[in-house]
Amino acid sequence: MPSGQILLADDDAAIRTVLNQALSRAGYEVRSTSNAATLWRWVAQGEGDLIITDVVMPDENAFDLLPRIKKLRPDLPVIVMSAQNTFMTAIKASERGAYEYLPKPFDLKELVAVVGRALSRPRAMSNAPPTGDQEEIPLVGRSQAMQDIYRSLARLMPxxxxxxxxxxxxxxxxxxxxxxxxxxxxxxxxxxxxxxxxxxxxxxxxxxxxxxxxxxxxxxxxxxxxxxxxxxxxxxxxxxxxxxxxxxxxxxxxxxxxxxxxxxxxxxxxxxxxxxxxxxxxxxxxxxxxxxxxxxxxxxxxxxxxLPPLRERVEDIPDLARHFFALVEKEGLSRKQLDADAMDRMKRYRWPGNVRELENLVRRLAALYPQDVISGAIIDSELDSQPIAMPMSTSRGEGIDPSEGLSDAVERHLVDYFSGFKDNLPPPGLYHRILREIEGPLIGAALAATRGNQIRAAELLGVNRNTLRKKVRDLELQVVRTSR
Missing domain, CATH: 3.40.50.300 (P-loop containing nucleotide triphosphate hydrolases)
Known part of the structure; x- marks a missing residue:
C-alpha cells in the first residue's frame, strides 16, 4: 500500500476536495491549504514527502515559491498544476525544478500514478537558470495534443x-x-x-x-x-x-x-x-x-x-488566430476579430498547409480587409471555402463498388454532400473546390504509378513537366523516386 504525506495547495475548494479524496483512497495522508503562505510554513517545518500545488494562488505565484522550496529542501518533489496551459507554463515548471507539470483538467488516475513515481523514484530536475518572462510565446495551443508536446519538450530541455x-x-x-x-x-x-x-x-x-x-x-x-x-x-x-x-x-x-x-x-x-x-x-x-x-x-x-496536423487540434485555432492577429498588429496593421460564423468555418476547414496556412490567412485578412470583424463569408472567399471531404479508404478497394465508374462515385458523393445543406446551398466556388480535392490524389497516383518519375508522370497526365513540378510544390506532395 502506498504511503507518504502529500501537501496540497489550491485556492479552489472543489479541487482540493476531489484530490484529497482520490489521494486518500490511494493510501496517502493529505494536508491541504488554499494559500502559498501555509504551504511554505509546512515546508519550512519539514512536513510532507511531496507537494502538489496550483500555479496561481491568492497570495503568491507557485513559480516564485518553487526556488525557495528547492533551495531549502532540494529532494522534495513538487507537482505543478495549472489551468494556464501554455508552452511557457510547462517550461517555467521545468526551470523552477518541478518534478512534473499537469495541465488542468487532468485525469485523476494519471495524477495518482505521477505521485507514485515521484515518491518511489525521486529525481533531481535541471537547475538551469530561468530565461525570464518573454512576451513572444514560441508555441501556441491548449489542446491535449499540444500539452503532450509541451511536457515532452520540458523534459528534453536539460x-x-x-x-x-x-x-x-x-x-x-x-x-x-x-x-x-x-x-x-x-x-x-x-x-x-x-x-x-x-x-x-x-x-x-x-x-x-x-x-x-x-x-x-x-x-x-x-x-x-x-x-x-x-x-x-x-x-x-x-x-x-x-x-x-x-x-x-x-x-x-x-x-x-x-x-x-x-x-x-x-x-x-x-x-x-x-x-x-x-x-x-x-x-x-x-x-x-x-x-x-x-x-x-x-x-x-x-x-x-x-507534431499533430492542425486538423487534429482544431480547438487550438482560436488561440492561434488571436496570436497571429496580435503579431500583425505589432507590425502596424489594424486589429481584427473573427465572428462566430467565421471561426466555425475555420474549424471545419481541413488546413492542408497546417499552421503556416493559418498564419498566412490571418496576414491576408489583416492586410486586405477594412472590416474590424471578419465574417464567415470572407473566410469562405479566402479559403476558396471548405474543401469537400472526399472519403479516403485505408485499404485498396474498401467501400468501393468495382462496377461503379468514377463519375458515378463522384455524383453519389455530391448528392450526399448537397443533402447536408437542407434548404441552403453550399458556399460559392464549388467547381474549383472539387478540382482541388481531386487534383492532389490524381497527381499522387500518377507519381506512384511511375515510381516518382516526374517526366513520365507528366506524359501520363498529359501536362507540361514544369506545370507538374509547380503542382507538386503547391500541393506539397511527397515524391519518392524508386527503381523497378
Whole structure:
C-alpha cells in the first residue's frame, strides 16, 4: 500500500476536495491549504514527502515559491498544476525544478500514478537558470495534443539527447527545434538550421562539413561547414529524408564518433553540437526502398516527437488566430476579430498547409480587409471555402463498388454532400473546390504509378513537366523516386 504525506495547495475548494479524496483512497495522508503562505510554513517545518500545488494562488505565484522550496529542501518533489496551459507554463515548471507539470483538467488516475513515481523514484530536475518572462510565446495551443508536446519538450530541455521531429509541412517543426535550443542547456550557443531539400545534392557534404581549398573545382578557399558554425549549440537538420546516401554515411560517423573531416581534408575534427532532425516523410518507407540508412535512423530517432496536423487540434485555432492577429498588429496593421460564423468555418476547414496556412490567412485578412470583424463569408472567399471531404479508404478497394465508374462515385458523393445543406446551398466556388480535392490524389497516383518519375508522370497526365513540378510544390506532395 502506498504511503507518504502529500501537501496540497489550491485556492479552489472543489479541487482540493476531489484530490484529497482520490489521494486518500490511494493510501496517502493529505494536508491541504488554499494559500502559498501555509504551504511554505509546512515546508519550512519539514512536513510532507511531496507537494502538489496550483500555479496561481491568492497570495503568491507557485513559480516564485518553487526556488525557495528547492533551495531549502532540494529532494522534495513538487507537482505543478495549472489551468494556464501554455508552452511557457510547462517550461517555467521545468526551470523552477518541478518534478512534473499537469495541465488542468487532468485525469485523476494519471495524477495518482505521477505521485507514485515521484515518491518511489525521486529525481533531481535541471537547475538551469530561468530565461525570464518573454512576451513572444514560441508555441501556441491548449489542446491535449499540444500539452503532450509541451511536457515532452520540458523534459528534453536539460538534456542533449538527439531528437527526431516528424509532422506534415507547416506544423512548426523548426519552431519546436528552436524552442528546444532557446530554452535548453545550449541556449548560449548558436542555432544553425539547414534544409536538406533546399541544397543541391552535390553540395550537401560541403555545406554540412565544410571543404578545403582545392577540394573540387571552384573551391578557391577553405569554407566552414554548418557543423563548425553550430559548435557548442544546436544543428537543426530539416527534411533529413532528402539527404543523399554519401552525406548520410558522413553524418553517421559524426553521431557515432563525435568527429568529422571536411571535404578534401584528412584531419578529424571533434565536434560538440546537439542534433535535432525533422522530416515530413516516413523514413521507414525510405529505408525499405534503400534510400535511407537504417543505422542512421536509429541514431537520429533517439527521442521521436510527432507534431499533430492542425486538423487534429482544431480547438487550438482560436488561440492561434488571436496570436497571429496580435503579431500583425505589432507590425502596424489594424486589429481584427473573427465572428462566430467565421471561426466555425475555420474549424471545419481541413488546413492542408497546417499552421503556416493559418498564419498566412490571418496576414491576408489583416492586410486586405477594412472590416474590424471578419465574417464567415470572407473566410469562405479566402479559403476558396471548405474543401469537400472526399472519403479516403485505408485499404485498396474498401467501400468501393468495382462496377461503379468514377463519375458515378463522384455524383453519389455530391448528392450526399448537397443533402447536408437542407434548404441552403453550399458556399460559392464549388467547381474549383472539387478540382482541388481531386487534383492532389490524381497527381499522387500518377507519381506512384511511375515510381516518382516526374517526366513520365507528366506524359501520363498529359501536362507540361514544369506545370507538374509547380503542382507538386503547391500541393506539397511527397515524391519518392524508386527503381523497378
Amino acid at each position: 538534456t542533449d539527447l538527439t531528437v527526431m521531429i516528424t509532422g506534415e509541412s507547416g506544423t512548426g517543426k523548426e519552431l519546436v527545434a528552436k524552442a528546444l535550443h532557446d530554452y535548453g542547456k545550449r541556449r548560449q550557443g548558436p542555432f544553425v538550421a539547414v534544409n536538406m531539400a533546399a541544397i543541391p545534392r552535390e553540395l550537401i557534404e560541403s555545406d554540412l562539413f565544410g571543404h578545403e581549398k582545392g577540394a573540387f573545382t571552384g573551391a578557391t578557399a577553405r569554407n566552414t561547414g554548418r557543423f563548425e558554425q553550430a559548435e557548442g549549440g544546436t544543428l537543426f537538420l530539416d527534411e533529413i529524408g532528402d539527404m543523399p546516401m554519401e552525406a548520410q554515411t558522413r553524418l553517421l560517423r559524426v553521431l557515432q564518433q563525435g568527429e568529422y573531416t571536411t571535404v578534401g581534408g584528412r584531419i578529424p575534427i571533434k565536434t560538440n553540437v546537439r542534433i535535432v532532425a525533422a522530416t515530413n516523410k516516413d523514413l521507414r518507407i525510405l529505408i525499405q526502398q534503400g534510400l535511407f540508412r537504417e543505422d542512421l535512423f536509429f541514431r537520429l530517432n533517439v527521442v521521436p516527437l510527432r
